[in-house]
Structures are given as structure tokens and as C-alpha cells.
Amino acid sequence: xxxxxxxxxxxxxxxxxxxxxxxxxxxxxxxxxxxxxxxxxxxxxxxxxxxxxxxxxxxxxxxxxxxxxxxxxxxxxxxxxxxxxxxxxxxxxxxxxxxxxxxxxxxxxxxxxxxxxxxxxxxxxxxxxxxxxxxxxxxxxxxxxxxxxxxxxxxxxxxxxxxxxxxxxxxxxxxxxxxxxxxxxxxxxxxxxxxxxxxxxxxxxxxxxxxxxxxxxxxxxxxxxxxxxxxxxxxxxxxxxxxxxxxxxxxxxxxxxxxxxxxxxxxxxxxxxxxxxxxxxxxxxxxxxxxxxxxxxxxxxxxxxxxxxxxxxxxxxxxxxxxxxxxxxxxxxxxxxxxxxxxxxxxxxxxxxxxxxxxxxxxxxxxxxxxxxxxxxxxxxxxxxxxxxxxxxxxxxxxxxxxxxxxxxxxxxxxxxxxxxxxxxxxxx
Amino acid sequence: xxxxxxxxxxxxxxxxxxxxxxxxxxxxxxxxxxxxxxxxxxxxxxxxxxxxxxxxxxxxxxxxxxxxxxxxxxxxxxxxxxxxxxxxxxxxxxxxxxxxxxxxxxxxxxxxxxxxxxxxxxxxxxxxxxxxxxxxxxxxxxxxxxxxxxxxxxxxxxxxxxxxxxxxxxxxxxxxxxxxxxxxxxxxxxxxxxxxxxxxxxxxxxxxxxxxxxxxxxxxxxxxxxx
Ligand SMILES: Nc1ncnc2c1ncn2[C@@H]1O[C@H](COP(=O)(O)OP(=O)(O)O)[C@@H](O)[C@H]1O
Ligand SMILES: [Mg+2]
Numbered sequence: 001x002x003x004x005x006x007x008x009x010x011x012x013x014x015x016x017x018x019x020x021x022x023x024x025x026x027x028x029x030x031x032x033x034x035x036x037x038x039x040x041x042x043x044x045x046x047x048x049x050x051x052x053x054x055x056x057x058x059x060x061x062x063x064x065x066x067x068x069x070x071x072x073x074x075x076x077x078x079x080x081x082x083x084x085x086x087x088x089x090x091x092x093x094x095x096x097x098x099x100x101x102x103x104x105x106x107x108x109x110x111x112x113x114x115x116x117x118x119x120x121x122x123x124x125x126x127x128x129x130x131x132x133x134x135x136x137x138x139x140x141x142x143x144x145x146x147x148x149x150x151x152x153x154x155x156x157x158x159x160x161x162x163x164x165x166x167x168x169x170x171x172x173x174x175x176x177x178x179x180x181x182x183x184x185x186x187x188x189x190x191x192x193x194x195x196x197x198x199x200x201x202x203x204x205x206x207x208x209x210x211x212x213x214x215x216x217x218x219x220x221x222x223x224x225x226x227x228x229x230x231x232x233x234x235x236x237x238x239x240x241x242x243x244x245x246x247x248x249x250x251x252x253x254x255x256x257x258x259x260x261x262x263x264x265x266x267x268x269x270x271x272x273x274x275x276x277x278x279x280x281x282x283x284x285x286x287x288x289x290x291x292x293x294x295x296x297x298x299x300x301x302x303x304x305x306x307x308x309x310x311x312x313x314x315x316x317x318x319x320x321x322x323x324x325x326x327x328x329x330x331x332x333x334x335x336x337x338x339x340x341x342x343x344x345x346x347x348x349x350x351x352x353x354x355x356x357x358x359x360x361x362x363x364x365x366x367x368x369x370x371x372x373x374x375x376x377x378x379x380x381x382x383x384x385x386x387x388x389x390x391x392x393x394x395x396x397x398x399x400x401x402x403x404x405x406x407x408x409x410x411x412x413x414x415x416x417x418x419x420x421x422x423x424x425x426x427x428x429x
Numbered sequence: 430x431x432x433x434x435x436x437x438x439x440x441x442x443x444x445x446x447x448x449x450x451x452x453x454x455x456x457x458x459x460x461x462x463x464x465x466x467x468x469x470x471x472x473x474x475x476x477x478x479x480x481x482x483x484x485x486x487x488x489x490x491x492x493x494x495x496x497x498x499x500x501x502x503x504x505x506x507x508x509x510x511x512x513x514x515x516x517x518x519x520x521x522x523x524x525x526x527x528x529x530x531x532x533x534x535x536x537x538x539x540x541x542x543x544x545x546x547x548x549x550x551x552x553x554x555x556x557x558x559x560x561x562x563x564x565x566x567x568x569x570x571x572x573x574x575x576x577x578x579x580x581x582x583x584x585x586x587x588x589x590x591x592x593x594x595x596x597x598x599x600x601x602x603x604x605x606x607x608x609x610x611x612x613x614x615x616x617x618x619x620x621x622x623x624x625x626x627x628x629x630x631x632x633x634x635x636x637x638x639x640x641x642x643x644x645x646x647x648x649x650x651x652x653x654x655x656x
Contacts, residue, residue: 007540018528339524342485344513344541347506422485
């Protein structure tokens with residue numbers, strides 16, 4: 001009859017308690033290793049999560065964006081622009097796209113109501129925008145096909161624009177004036193500006209407010225990195241091109257795929273269509289949120305791998321330290337082992353006693369490491385203002401790792417202890 | 430009944446190239462309930478013999494029957510159980526575990542025998558009471574005198590009701606007063622029916638034994654039953 005695991009735990013605890021200081025010193029390596037695993041995993045998780053939040057806020061992983069390719073040398077000719085005919089052609093080639101939003105932006109305009117003005121980014125869009133960006137009105141209605149067909153003088157305001165111009169009053173059905181400078185054509189509006197003939201627009205809707213918590217400090221607009229979206233105003237694409245600024249062309253296109261997986265295929269297909277349309281010139285770059293996300297995950301994985309490697313090395317060093325301390329301790333306790341063997345302990349009992357003790361020490365290191373990790377994460381979250389995502393799963397990983405280190409590095413000392421010859425062990429002074 | 434039957438036992442120690450023959454052809458029979466004293470000069474092989482009788486070591490040659498069981502052929506893994514169930518060993522240098530209180534020290538053989546915690550606490554307490562240490566249960570060995578420590582060691586040796594009680598110079602580290610107390614305990618145990626084998630240098634001690642066996646240079650010269 002061998003002694004139970006419970007007895008071994010009991011002996012182990014008593015042994016650790018008698019040698020408190022040594023036990024603590026022994027596990028410093030383990031504490032640090034476990035702690036760094038915790039911290040790194042939580043930070044990487046947090047980064048991934050906030051990237052994901054950001055992507056989600058901007059339309060999710062189904063979204064594909066076609067934009068001016070800044071790497072292209074435009075002196076070789078070509079403009080990063082689409083005509084409405086080209087847009088129709090692209091549309092006809094990709095029926096699998098759930099929604100398509102060609103988009104035109106003006107930056108030099110302001111919206112005015114009486115004395116109040118607001119420097120808004122005015123975009124000419126189509127109804128599909130709400131689908132592509134997963135962003136709808138909070139009040140009133142969005143631009144409809146009818147508005148585009150009839151060149152209606154209507155506007156949907158971003159929440160900040162609305163609150164600045166109207167305060168707490170209801171903006172729906174009210175009129176605002178659109179005025180300011182418009183670009184006079186040429187690539188990127190390079191040929192100068194001219195003054196817009198003031199237009200009167202009727203407010204038909206106000207967008208939902210876009211909001212998320214800032215990461216790593218303040219963004220340009222305070223603590224909401226999505227605030228720039230609340231500073232937009234939307235008018236029908238046709239109104240923008242025909243009434244506001246005929247010099248404007250469609251410079252970007254947003255698509256929505258059925259799901260994130262098909263988004264990759266749709267991105268490739270669209271790339272080819274656009275490339276053919278522009279006679280092989282790479283005037284546009286086309287990115288899918290899904291692939292961006294994957295890329296980001298990949299680079300965070302490399303980051304994780306490096307830190308996990310460091311953690312593993314410190315755990316290995318910690319394990320070797322523990323092994324040596326246990327070996328020294330066994331040498332010191334040779335006589336005790338001899339006595340235990342003499343009164344009926346089996347080799348298995350001695351083996352278990354020392355293995356359990358090592359595992360308890362490293363497990364304890366794991367617990368301290370987790371506690372330390374959490375307090376560090378707490379501080380990181382508070383002072384560096386970055387999102388950390390600690391999970392229950394991480395605690396299990398950390399515990400498992402520390403117990404694993406104990407098992408691996410405890411075996412050798414335990415074998416050595418259990419192989420002692422009782423007669424020789426008893427002779428030891 | 431013969432508790433111990435040893436035939437042609439040889440024990441060699443290998444010291445690198447040299448071989449030391451600690452026991453050279455020992456034949457020995459010890460009966461149930463005997464009190465046997467073993468005497469002999471230092472280095473004559475007394476401890477070696479005791480270790481083999483106590484199943485801490487195995488003979489190089491020869492046979493050893495303990496309670497009719499041929500233990501000299503048993504693998505080391507089974508010897509530990511024999512030690513636990515049939516042998517009680519008392520050493521010259523007490524060999525208590527310094528970090529454990531004396532109650533826990535006495536509990537150890539019961540723990541390795543698989544007895545539940547509560548019962549073994551109770552049994553250890555009873556045994557310590559019988560050697561007069563009831564008021565010292567929670568004391569560490571270092572807080573006791575030599576004589577008291579040896580009484581704890583005896584309590585530990587008998588707590589699991591062994592077939593034989595082995596004592597290798599149990600009074601060697603004690604003054605005559607304490608040594609006398611220890612001997613009294615052994616006599617009491619013997620009278621209660623226990624088989625006691627004791628190594629001693631003291632002829633006065635040996636006189637109290639049923640039989641004295643003399644060892645010289647690894648051989649029994651005198652006192653054997655088998656003749
Ligand atoms: N582990 C050992 N290795 C080598 N020689 C040993 C060992 N144990 C005992 N001896 C030798 O065996 C002989 C008998 O020793 P021991 O049995 O301890 O004698 P005693 O107890 O009678 O003094 C001595 O010569 C001793 O040196
Ligand atoms: Mg000796």
C-alpha cells in the first residue's frame with residue numbers, strides 16, 4: 001500500500017512551509033515566466049480585440065475598399081477616377097456583391113444654419129452606403145434611389161454636425177446652407193479652388209453616433225477615434241456631381257461581400273476588373289477588411305511568438321534552477337530519505353513525495369505569477385490606456401504551464417531520491 | 430517457530446577494485462519471542478547483519494527466511510513492505526525526522542502502511558503514552574533529551590506491530606541512566622511476547638538477554654542455536 005497523493009501533498013506543503021524562504025527564492029523564475037505569459041497574452045488579445053472593434057465599427061469584415069493607389073506614379077498618366085458608366089460596368093460584373101457605394105468627397109465645404117456653421121466632410125453617396133458601412137440613420141431616413149435619380153437637395157447629417165447646428169432641436173425638415181470652396185478639377189484637385197454657389201439643402205436624417213473607446217491615448221478628436229465619422233454629411237451622389245461640383249469624379253468605391261470568406265475572392269475579382277478597365281494601370285488599391293484583419297493577426301502572432309519564446313526561456317531557466325535546488329535539497333535530506341525507506345516507504349512514495357513537492361512549488365509560482373500578472377495588467381490598462389483582455393482560459397494556461405515545468409524538472413530529482421540505497425542513506429551524516 | 434532462519438549468508442561490499450567481505454558464511458536461527466543480544470568488536474559485521482535481517486539490504490549469497498518467507502530473493506520493491514509490516518528498527522543515532530513533531534514521527538510507518546489520518550494519530554498517541562511521552566506529543570525531537578528521543582524511536586519501531594524488533598546499539602549514545610530506561614522498555618516488550626534482537630557492547634546488557642551471539646570478522650563464533 002503506497003501513500004496517497006493527498007499524503008504527498010500534505011508532506012509537500014509541510015516541507016515547503018519549513019523551508020519558506022528557499023521555496024520563494026526557488027520560484028522567482030517561474031513567477032516571472034508565468035507573469036510574462038499572462039501579460040503578453042492579455043495585451044495581444046486586447047490589441048486584436050480593439051482592432052476587431054475598429055474594423056467592426058467601420059463596416060465589418062465583409063467590406064472591400066477601392067481607393068487611389070498612392071504608390072502609383074501618376075506622371076505616367078491616368079487618373080484614379082471612375083465615371084458613372086464605369087461604375088455601372090463594374091456593378092454588372094460583380095453581381096455577388098451585396099452592396100456597392102461609389103463615393104465622392106469634398107473637404108472645403110461648410111454647412112450653415114443662421115450664424116452657426118460647421119466644417120463638415122461632405123460625401124456624395126448612394127443608398128447602399130448604409131449596407132456597406134453597416135451604419136444607418138438614428139433619426140429620419142437615409143438617401144433613397146429617388147433622391148439620386150431626381151438630384152434632390154437633401155442631406156443626412158452626422159451626429160456631431162446635427163448637434164452643433166441644431167443643438168437639442170429637431171433638425172428633420174429644416175434647411176441648411178452648403179457653401180465654401182470646391183476643387184476645380186485636375187488630379188487630386190491640384191488646379192486650385194473656386195467658390196461654390198451657395199446651395200440650400202433639406203435635412204432628411206441624422207446618422208447614428210459612432211463611438212468606441214480610444215486605445216493608447218487620445219485620438220485627434222478626443223477619446224473617440226470614430227468621431228471623424230460623426231463630422232460627415234451625406235448628400236446624393238448625383239446632387240454632388242451635377243449640382244455641387246461638376247469637376248468632381250468618383251474617387252473611391254466601397255463594396256460589401258456576402259461574408260468575410262467570400263470577401264477575399266471578391267476583392268481579387270474586383271481588382272482584375274478594375275485593372276482591365278484602366279488598361280493595366282494600377283491606379284487603385286483594393287483591400288478587404290478580412291485580409292487586413294488576417295494580416296494584423298499574423299503580425300500580432302509573430303509578436304506573441306517572440307514574447308512566448310522569452311517566457312518559455314525564463315520558465316526553462318526557472319525549471320533548471322528548481323531542479324538544482326531540489327537536487328541539493330535531496331542531498332541534504334539523504335538521511336531523512338533513508339529513515340523513510342527504513343520504516344516502510346516505498347521507492348514510489350519517495351518519488352511521489354519529491355515530485356509533488358516540486359510541482360507544488362512551481363504551481364505556487366504559477367499562482368503568484370498570475371496574481372502579479374493581473375496587477376501589472378491592471379496598471380497597464382489604467383496608465384497606458386490600452387485595452388487588455390485577460391481571460392479565464394489564460395489562468396488555466398498559466399497554471400498548466402507552471403505545473404508542467406514542475407513535472408518535467410521534478411522528475412530527475414525525484415528519481416534520484418527514490419533510487420537512494422537506504423543503508424548508505426542512513427550512514428550519511 | 431523460527432522467526433529468522435539464515436543459511437550460508439555472505440555479504441560483500443564492492444569498493445572499486447577491492448571487495449570487502451563483511452559477512453562470511455553466517456548461519457543463524459532465532460525463535461519467536463526470543464531476546465537475543467549480538468556482541469562483537471567494531472567492524473565485525475554486526476550492523477551489516479542487522480541491516481540484512483531488517484531487510485534494508487540484501488545478502489550477496491545465502492538464504493534468509495523471515496516468518497517462513499524467503500525474503501533474500503524478494504525484489505527491493507517488496508522489501509519496503511516487509512520493513513513496514515514485520516520490522517521495527519531502532520538506531521544508535523535515533524534517526525527521527527527533525528522537522529516533524531514526535532507524534533508525526535511515530536505516525537510515519539502507519540502512514541506508509543496506508544492507515545487513515547485519524548486512526549494513526551490515535552495509535553501514535555497510545556504508543557507514545559506507553560513509553561511515557563504523552564505530554565510531549567507536539568514537541569520536535571530537538572526539544573527532547575537523548576533518552577526521550579530513543580523512546581520516540583522505539584515507539585515508532587513498534588507502532589505497526591512488527592514481528593521482530595531490531596536495535597543496533599540503542600544505548601550507545603545515552604548515559605547509563607537513560608540507557609537503563611531504554612533497556613527496561615525492551616525487556617518489557619520482550620516479556621509482552623516480542624522478538625528482540627539487540628546489538629550491544631555492554632556485557633551487563635547482554636546478561637539480560639535470553640541468548641548472546643558473538644560475531645568476529647563476519648562469522649558467528651558463539652551462541653548459535655543450530656550449532
Ligand atoms: N557500505 C559499505 N561499504 C563498504 N564497506 C562496508 C560498508 N558497510 C560496512 N562495511 C564494512 O564491513 C565491515 C563490517 O561493518 P559493520 O557491519 O558496520 O561492523 P560493526 O557494526 O560490527 O561495527 C567493516 O569492515 C566495514 O568497513
Ligand atoms: Mg555497527
